[in-house]
Amino acid sequence: MRSLMLTLFALPVALVAQAPGGPLVGLPHGYSVDPGTLLPGSTASKLQFSNAGIDATQPSAPIPSSAIPDFTTYLGGAPVDVNGFSLGWDWVVANAIGEAVVAPPQWAAVTGSVTPGTVGLPGSLVSAEGSALGGVAADIIGYVIPGSSLPPAIVGTPFRAQDALELNPLLAGTPGNLDAHDIYVSLIYLENPQLAPLLPPATVYFTVTAATAPLIPAAWITSPTQISGATVFSTTWIPTTMSWTPPAVAFEAADFGIDVTEDIDALAIDSAQGTALFSTDLLLPAPVGPARNPLLWTVLGSGIHFIYRLPNGTPLSTELGLGLGSDDIDGICSLDPGSAANPSPINLPLMLGTPLPPLPFGVPNDLRASAYRTFDPFSQQEFANTWMVGWPPPGNQQLSLAVSAAALGNPGGPYIVLDVFTRPQPTNQYEGHPEHTYLQIPPSVSMTGQQLFFLWGALSPSTFDMSLPLRLVL
Numbered sequence: 001m002r003s004l005m006l007t008l009f010a011l012p013v014a015l016v017a018q019a020p021g022g023p024l025v026g027l028p029h030g031y032s033v034d035p036g037t038l039l040p041g042s043t044a045s046k047l048q049f050s051n052a053g054i055d056a057t058q059p060s061a062p063i064p065s066s067a068i069p070d071f072t073t074y075l076g077g078a079p080v081d082v083n084g085f086s087l088g089w090d091w092v093v094a095n096a097i098g099e100a101v102v103a104p105p106q107w108a109a110v111t112g113s114v115t116p117g118t119v120g121l122p123g124s125l126v127s128a129e130g131s132a133l134g135g136v137a138a139d140i141i142g143y144v145i146p147g148s149s150l151p152p153a154i155v156g157t158p159f160r161a162q163d164a165l166e167l168n169p170l171l172a173g174t175p176g177n178l179d180a181h182d183i184y185v186s187l188i189y190l191e192n193p194q195l196a197p198l199l200p201p202a203t204v205y206f207t208v209t210a211a212t213a214p215l216i217p218a219a220w221i222t223s224p225t226q227i228s229g230a231t232v233f234s235t236t237w238i239p240t241t242m243s244w245t246p247p248a249v250a251f252e253a254a255d256f257g258i259d260v261t262e263d264i265d266a267l268a269i270d271s272a273q274g275t276a277l278f279s280t281d282l283l284l285p286a287p288v289g290p291a292r293n294p295l296l297w298t299v300l301g302s303g304i305h306f307i308y309r310l311p312n313g314t315p316l317s318t319e320l321g322l323g324l325g326s327d328d329i330d331g332i333c334s335l336d337p338g339s340a341a342n343p344s345p346i347n348l349p350l351m352l353g354t355p356l357p358p359l360p361f362g363v364p365n366d367l368r369a370s371a372y373r374t375f376d377p378f379s380q381q382e383f384a385n386t387w388m389v390g391w392p393p394p395g396n397q398q399l400s401l402a403v404s405a406a407a408l409g410n411p412g413g414p415y416i417v418l419d420v421f422t423r424p425q426p427t428n429q430y431e432g433h434p435e436h437t438y439l440q441i442p443p444s445v446s447m448t449g450q451q452l453f454f455l456w457g458a459l460s461p462s463t464f465d466m467s468l469p470l471r472l473v474l
Contacts, residue, residue: 022142022159023150023355023470024111025370026053026387026434029140029162030071030185031113031331032082037138037176039168045082047071049186050167052372053387054434058168062189063377066239067196071185074204074235074244080215083330084207084232084267084278085180089346091336092270092277093145098297098306100145100316106339107148107354110277111140111161112266112295112320113178113331124321125158134172138164140181140331143320146310151357151468153365158321166430179265180206181331184346191374192351194382199346203236203271205250210263210284220247228253229263229284256298257305261285266295266332272345274300277308279329294322294329350447353386353454353470356411361466364393368432369456369467373441382441384472386454389432393463397424397433400460404437407453411469415455423458441474450474 029050033039042048051059064070075082093108095101102108116137120126129136142161144154164171167178188196208216210229220226220233230253235244253260258280266279276298282291295317298305309315317329337354338344353371367390374383392400400423405415419437428434437454452474456467 021368021389022109022144022154022161023353023370024109024142024161025368025389026166026372027111027140027161027183027370028052028186028191028372029167029181029183030085031167031178031181032085033138033171034083034177034179035081037171039170039176045075045078045080047085047185048168049190050162051186052191052374052385053436054166054389054430055436056166056169059190062193064242065193066242068189068193069202069237069244070242071189074247076217076244076247078215078217079212080208081179081212082206083179083209083229083263083265085182086205086267086269086333087182087184088203088205088269088271089184090268090270090277090334091338091344092268092273092275092297092334093336094275094297094308098308099311100147100308101311102145102147102149102336103339103342105149106336106342107144107150108334108336109142109144109148110316111142111181111183111333111335112329113137113140113181114322115326115328115330116177117326118322118328119326120321121318121323125160126321129160134164135175138167138171138176138178140167140178141320143316145316150355151365154355154468156319158319163431177330179330181333183333183335187351187372188346191372193377194375195347195350201237201239203234205232205234205267205269207232207264207267209265210281221249225260226252228260229265229281230256230258230260232264232267251300254303255301257303259285265328265330268332268334269300270334276300277332277334279332282326282328291324293317294327295320295332349473353472355468356453356471358468359412359455359466364465365468366390366393366395367456367458367465367467369454369470371454371470371472373472382446383438384441384452384474385436385438386456386470387434387436388456388467389430389434390458390465391433392458392460392465398460399423400458402433402435403457403459404435405455405457406439407455409451411453411471445474448474
């Protein structure tokens with residue numbers, strides 16, 4: 001174990017076609033799988049968790065407490081198949097007509113999963129992943145929205161945030177299909193339970209498949225028309241009793257401007273702004289005309305929806321690599337860490353690092369890296385974690401070194417070398433040969449607002465590559 005306080009005040013040492021990419025490499029996720037996915041211990045209603053990083057470790061659900069909900073009981077035992085899930089903490093960037101407009105100096109991204117029938121546009125990441133081991137339906141695809149205040153190299157290009165093999169190696173066997181996902185349920189309650197008491201009690205918003213809608217308990221509804229895959233239910237954790245309120249109707253089909261015969265199969269609710277992203281099953285009801293776009297935006301309760309699109313009119317679904325026909329989204333999540341003038345309501349910068357412009361060293365910046373805050377409930381200690389994937393030029397697997405470094409207070413350094421890894425190692429079978437460094441955050445530093453910067457380098461005997469610097473607020 002390494003202490004941040006001790007390491008960063010040591011003497012400075014100067015830093016002499018990728019796998020997962022973007023600023024969300026190894027982002028932890030909560031997800032559910034469809035009934036056809038053979039994942040031992042899973043059911044169509046059970047929420048699964050992945051931890052931060054790329055390590056094949058399959059964590060158990062968070063241990064419930066007054067501040068940590070029991071996510072195994074929010075359905076009250078109802079045998080429904082959940083296919084839309086949101087904690088209401090999505091930050092959906094959009095103007096009044098559903099155009100994705102990012103307010104500077106903020107940055108925003110979406111992550112999503114697609115259906116097994118999704119083919120993807122020719123040459124797209126979705127298309128390429130569809131033919132890879134495990135397929136694409138159990139992958140998490142990410143996209144940083146243009147206009148974001150991030151380095152241009154990582155904006156406007158889809159990236160694979162997590163592969164099926166990285167979420168759970170067993171997902172590649174069927175291949176599997178994620179039919180709902182949410183980043184906050186794992187990022188907060190699994191990785192940062194120490195921050196949960198700072199937030200209001202969790203509310204889960206969810207939909208169920210049209211196929212299992214007849215199994216919706218009568219106590220959840222007030223009208224037969226609410227027995228629908230297009231009904232959004234909600235339930236809230238009660239800290240004093242460590243239980244959930246009975247699920248109740250939060251929104252009906254008409255609130256989204258769709259019919260009760262439809263099925264909302266992806267959901268991201270921004271309860272702070274009263275908006276949402278959603279997708280409908282393109283096969284329900286049987287198509288009689290042009291299919292809906294697979295990613296829609298709405299003001300909750302308005303009864304009107306718009307195609308979620310860029311200001312130039314391009315749908316975000318097209319930007320993600322989806323075409324027409326069978327291409328569909330069945331899981332969606334949206335994030336924005338906010339800014340000093342418009343802060344994140346869930347303190348996202350405390351949990352997720354932000355990439356910064358490259359340092360002026362005149363070397364490539366093709367390494368992909370991310371940073372997260374995590375908490376070990378057994379030692380009761382916080383850690384700053386950073387992950388990297390990639391190889392030095394020309395980018396293929398080769399005998400080389402990977403180097404991690406950190407600096408306090410200034411992205412320009414001086415940087416302290418933390419770890420040096422010899423690569424490749426036969427035990428590391430993941431694409432991009434991910435490497436990981438973590439630092440203990442002393443209690444005296446935690447929550448002070450100090451800024452920690454991570455930087456990665458990869459070098460062969462003749463070439464050198466660097467990551468973008470990453471800022472994590474302590």
